[in-house]
Amino acid sequence: xxxxxxxxxxxxxxxxxxxxxxxxxxxxxxxxxxxxxxxxxxxxxxxxxxxxxxxxxxxxxxxxxxxxxxxxxxxxxxxxxxxxxxxxxxxxxxxxxxxxxxxxxxxxxxxxxxxxxxxxxxxxxxxxxxxxxxxxxxxxxxxxxxxxxxxxxxxxxxxxxxxxxxxxxxxxxxxxxxxxxxxxxxxxxxxxxxxxxxxxxxxxxxxxxxxxxxxxxxxxxxxxxxxxxxx
Amino acid sequence: xxxxxxxxxxxxxxxxxxxxxxxxxxxxxxxxxxxxxxxxxxxxxxxxxxxxxxxxxxxxxxxxxxxxxxxxxxxxxxxxxxxxxxxxxxxxxxxxxxxxxxxxxxxxxxxxxxxxxxxxxxxxxxxxxxxxxxxxxxxxxxxxxxxxxxxxxxxxxxxxxxxxxxxxxxxxxxxxxxxxxxxxxxxxxxxxxxxxxxxxxxxxxxxxxxxxxxxxxxxxxxxxxxxxxxxxxxxx
Numbered sequence: 052x053x054x055x056x057x058x059x060x061x062x063x064x065x066x067x068x069x070x071x072x073x074x075x076x077x078x079x080x081x082x083x084x085x086x087x088x089x090x091x092x093x094x095x096x097x098x099x100x101x102x103x104x105x106x107x108x109x110x111x112x113x114x115x116x117x118x119x120x121x122x123x124x125x126x127x128x129x130x131x132x133x134x135x136x137x138x139x140x141x142x143x144x145x146x147x148x149x150x151x152x153x154x155x156x157x158x159x160x161x162x163x164x165x166x167x168x169x170x171x172x173x174x175x176x177x178x179x180x181x182x183x184x185x186x187x188x189x190x191x192x193x194x195x196x197x198x199x200x201x202x203x204x205x206x207x208x209x210x211x212x213x214x215x216x217x218x219x220x221x222x223x224x225x226x227x228x229x230x231x232x233x234x235x236x237x238x239x240x241x242x243x244x245x246x247x248x249x250x251x252x253x254x255x256x257x258x259x260x261x262x263x264x265x266x267x268x269x270x271x272x273x274x275x276x277x278x279x280x281x282x
Numbered sequence: 283x284x285x286x287x288x289x290x291x292x293x294x295x296x297x298x299x300x301x302x303x304x305x306x307x308x309x310x311x312x313x314x315x316x317x318x319x320x321x322x323x324x325x326x327x328x329x330x331x332x333x334x335x336x337x338x339x340x341x342x343x344x345x346x347x348x349x350x351x352x353x354x355x356x357x358x359x360x361x362x363x364x365x366x367x368x369x370x371x372x373x374x375x376x377x378x379x380x381x382x383x384x385x386x387x388x389x390x391x392x393x394x395x396x397x398x399x400x401x402x403x404x405x406x407x408x409x410x411x412x413x414x415x416x417x418x419x420x421x422x423x424x425x426x427x428x429x430x431x432x433x434x435x436x437x438x439x440x441x442x443x444x445x446x447x448x449x450x451x452x453x454x455x456x457x458x459x460x461x462x463x464x465x466x467x468x469x470x471x472x473x474x475x476x477x478x479x480x481x482x483x484x485x486x487x488x489x490x491x492x493x494x495x496x497x498x499x500x501x502x503x504x505x506x507x508x509x510x511x512x513x514x515x516x517x518x
Contacts, residue, residue: 052411064394064405071396071434130435130443131390138356139454140381141409281358 054145061141061149066156068126075157079118083161086111087168102247104173105240108165109196109233115161116200116229117222120208123154128212133280143277147205151272155201162193175244184251185243192239192254195261199232202268210279228268235260307370309334309458309489310355312515315364317354324350326513327364332491337484339504340493340515347513348493349388352460355491356386369457382410385456387464391447393435399446400431407453417453424449424479441472448479459483459490477503 052060069075090107094100100107127133136146166189169175177185207224211217235257241247242254310332317325324347332338340348353359355368357377366373371380393402400421407417421427424445430438435446444464451459461480465473480503484490492504509516 052409057409060405060408064397067401068394068396126394126396129395131388131392132394134358134386134388134390135392135406135450137358138381138384138386139406139409140357140378 054142054148057142057145058148058152061146062152062156065123065126065150065153069122069153069157074122075119075160079115079122079157080161080164082118083111083115083165084168086114087165087172091172100173101175104169104175105244105246106233106237107173108162108169108240109236111165112158112162112196112200112236113226113229113233115165116158116204117225119154119157119161120204120221120225121218123150123205124208124212124217133212137280143280144273146280147209147273147276150209151201151205151269154204155197158197158200159193162197166193177243178245181243181245181251185245188239188251188254188258189243191258192236192243192261195258195265196232196236198265199261199268200229202265202272203228203232206268206272206276206279209276213280231264232261235264308332309369310491311365311367312351312354313365315354315366316362317350317359318362319350319359323362324359324513325354328510328513328515329364330508330515332489334489335484335487336506337480337490337492337504339507340491340510341507342493342510346510348510349462350513351510351515352386352388352462352491352493355380355458356384356460357381358386382454383457384460385451385454385458386460386462387444387447387451388462389466391435391443392450393443393447395436396434398432398434399426399438399442399449402435402446403449403453406450410454412453412455420449420452423452423482425475439469439472440467441469441475444468444472444476445479448476448483452483457487457489459488461490461492461494463494464492465494465496 087107090111091100094103124133177189203225207221207228211221211224214220239254239257239261242249242251242257308331310330312328312330314327314329315325316323316327328347328351340351342348350359354361354366354373357368357373357380361374368380369383373380394405397405403421403426404417407420418427421431426442426446426449430442435443438446464476468476480490507518509518
């Protein structure tokens with residue numbers, strides 16, 4: 052079976068598990084929503100919130116990413132399924148790509164919720180003079196950032212899954228690695244919504260950074276994942 | 283067919299991976315194998331030969347190397363020294379090729395607990411593009427068909443989980459079953475069911491290596507028993 056076909060099979064399996072368990076809808080999405088609300092309480096000044104809203108959205112995404120990645124690999128380690136996949140000789144590249152695709156789908160759902168929450172709680176909106184270009188920039192940013200986050204999260208999630216104390220190891224590994232995504236996505240988001248007079252054209256260079264990051268970690272992760280989860 | 287620690291047993295010539303086992307040649311052949319876990323030599327010159335259709339019981343105290351031997355045969359642990367082949371593939375250089383032919387049932391079952399029995403078996407069947415008929419037959423063979431198919435794995439008894447896991451091995455066409463304490467956690471009925479399952483599997487051509495402390499039960503099942511002591515294999 053080809054790597055892509057196997058990856059799709061694994062992604063479909065992961066998404067089916069999440070649909071069954073309702074962990075994402077009942078726990079992760081509410082967690083992300085609560086994070087946004089708590090930020091609003093902590094920075095209880097409208098002008099401050101509007102200025103920092105793009106960063107808060109992506110910060111909440113990072114925190115939620117950690118929960119999603121823990122869950123992504125918990126389903127594999129709860130009853131030794133990751134070992135079973137290794138024994139079955141399933142190509143590690145397919146495992147990596149499949150799990151990254153499933154994670155990306157969940158992240159996109161999460162980001163849509165967070166952007167909606169930011170619009171509601173932080174009064175964020177795309178100015179009318181740049182509706183189309185702003186939306187295009189915002190959507191492209193979300194897609195590129197999602198790919199980068201999914202690539203990093205799956206890579207380090209697989210690595211941490213093999214260690215005792217993976218719950219604490221994962222944030223330690225992942226948060227520094229995704230810092231470029233946090234910076235790039237925040238800047239691009241600011242350009243899309245016009246925070247502090249930012250213009251749309253400034254955002255595309257950050258999208259470029261996000262794309263390079265996603266490709267680099269995607270390719271690196273695909274190649275390295277087998278060695279990371281093997282003995 | 284077993285070989286003692288001296289390594290004085292049969293030397294297995296290089297086999298064709300496609301014909302290994304099918305023509306009566308050994309499916310597992312280890313000769314003076316050394317495997318290291320961390321700094322510790324968990325296998326220290328182990329030699330063993332297993333023919334197709336055999337059920338071999340691995341006996342020995344905790345820490346003797348039984349689990350390591352099974353994991354080595356599954357291609358999960360590297361061969362440090364010696365010669366080792368499984369279904370004709372060299373474990374030193376072709377571990378990835380060995381794995382699809384082997385099923386390892388350890389202390390865990392390798393199931394997705396939120397998926398139903400049928401979804402678990404169908405997932406593993408899909409990895410080898412097995413047909414629906416093959417998958418149904420695997421579930422029927424292991425007695426997890428009928429009303430059990432829609433039950434989430436999380437809600438199964440220990441024995442049902444074991445049988446579901448074995449159905450997954452059948453569905454993905456594993457030729458060698460490596461079972462590490464398969465009776466652990468099962469009640470008397472579950473143990474009887476498992477023994478019956480293993481006997482039928484061996485009768486239909488599967489080769490089985492069982493590591494167990496339950497000598498009376500597993501011994502009755504096995505066609506041959508070997509002792510694993512201090513990382514070496516002794517034929518009794």
